[in-house]
Amino acid sequence: xxxxxxxxxxxxIEKGQTVTLRCDPISGHDNLYWYRRVMGKEIKxxxxxxxxxxxxxxxxxxxxxxxxxxxxxxSTLKVQPAELEDSxxxxxxxxxxxxxxxxxxxxxxxxxxx
Amino acid sequence: xxxxxxxxxxxxVPEGAIASLNCTYSDRVSQSFFWYRQYSGKSPELIMSxxxxxxxxxxxFTAQLNKASQYVSLLIRDSQPSDSATYLCAVxxxxxxxxxxxxxxxxxxxxA
Numbered sequence: 001x002x003x004x005x006x007x008x009x010x011x012x013i014e015k016g017q018t019v020t021l022r023c024d025p026i027s028g029h030d031n032l033y034w035y036r037r038v039m040g041k042e043i044k045x046x047x048x049x050x051x052x053x054x055x056x057x058x059x060x061x062x063x064x065x066x067x068x069x070x071x072x073x074x075s076t077l078k079v080q081p082a083e084l085e086d087s088x089x090x091x092x093x094x095x096x097x098x099x100x101x102x103x104x105x106x107x108x109x110x111x112x113x114x
Numbered sequence: 115x116x117x118x119x120x121x122x123x124x125x126x127v128p129e130g131a132i133a134s135l136n137c138t139y140s141d142r143v144s145q146s147f148f149w150y151r152q153y154s155g156k157s158p159e160l161i162m163s164x165x166x167x168x169x170x171x172x173x174x175f176t177a178q179l180n181k182a183s184q185y186v187s188l189l190i191r192d193s194q195p196s197d198s199a200t201y202l203c204a205v206x207x208x209x210x211x212x213x214x215x216x217x218x219x220x221x222x223x224x225x226a
Contacts, residue, residue, distance in 0.1 A: 042218040105157040
């Protein structure tokens with residue numbers, strides 16, 4: 001069974017540019033989560049999809065971040081325009097619907113904003 | 115107070131010893147508790163989950179949960195150098211829609 005995949009693995013952009021990150025969850029996992037880890041800090045929740053619906057987006061830093069999950073399969077996270085403080089590793093995780101919410105993580109996308 | 119607190123370490127143990135990792139959480143209604151292992155430059159890997167008070171064993175790993183004390187721990191028996199990593203405690207709480215909160219992690223070094 002394929003795990004969670006993310007693309008790209010690394011992205012280096014300049015301040016003010018736009019970047020789109022993609023996550024493909026494990027097949028059959030309705031729940032998809034985005035997290036971010038800034039260097040030296042803990043992993044922070046960004047948002048949670050259940051199928052194509054946003055269940056919780058309370059962790060999104062500001063309106064420069066836009067997440068979509070059209071069709072309830074893969075998800076994209078767009079940052080526009082990117083700022084220096086957006087640098088970090090963006091993780092995606094997925095889980096089946098149920099009580100326990102065991103989440104499986106993708107390899108992450110390392111974003112560097114110069 | 116952080117929602118999930120862990121000692122950042124590093125925790126250093128000799129090969130073959132028991133490593134004990136601890137975590138406390140602030141939300142009393144938290145329901146699910148997880149330990150993830152993260153090697154440097156890699157993504158978190160789920161190694162243990164626990165949902166009810168008591169102990170849960172899986173191979174060399176034992177998770178312990180005490181909801182009254184809001185405390186969860188991970189014991190690694192017969193520690194190996196390959197266990198050297200950062201261990202993340204994660205807690206899922208129904209507050210705000212089943213959000214999962216991560217601790218900052220404890221770095222473990224197992225000396226050969």
